[in-house]
Amino acid sequence: KAGVTQTPRYLIKTRGQQVTLSCSPISGHRSVSWYQQTPGQGLQFLFEYFSETQRNKGNFPGRFSGRQFSNSRSEMNVSTLELGDSALYLCASGTSGGHLGQYFGPGTRLTVL
């Protein structure tokens, strides 16, 4: 099976802009989670989608949003970018409960200037 794919791999944006990141899960996986990874905060949960519905949301401002399509592909959007949004954004897919673990994509490295 193909792994989790994320596009783009690298992004450079300026403050105030918005950005959309894309994630395609492993075939058959309906759960897609998004995480932010920074050196100072580690891996922080953003949100999780299952069957096009957001099931869980982390403690991030409303500038961070997402959605999931009927084919389980997911997008994450960050509006009004701030310098502190510079991070590695990771998408992970799993089975319905995530109890068999999650499989991560390569990530999108976002730099905000």
Place this chain on the structure above:
Amino acid sequence: QKEVEQNSGPLSVPEGAIASLNCTYSDRGSQSFFWYRQYSGKSPELIMFIYSNGDKEDGRFTAQLNKASQYVSLLIRDSQPSDSATYLCAVIWDDTNAGKSTFGDGTTLTVKP
């Protein structure tokens, strides 16, 4: 106090030795536990998961869970230089938080030839 805490590290062991990585967690009912490995510049990779008290072995890796003491550990036998990476402990608390893994900050392991 963080919900998931790991040895501050870094941890250095000689090649062939046993590396022991520990993780403690806050007790919030039913949990599933995971160990991920992250090489520098790469995304996390699932090593194994454990749900029940006791040991679970997979090749050179053994996960140990002690719910009474609220800790989970990972033992790596016959450590190899290729095991040098950051090891992340993760917890999924219960079905209401499916797809939401809470990660520790990770322990960086160096295996010296």
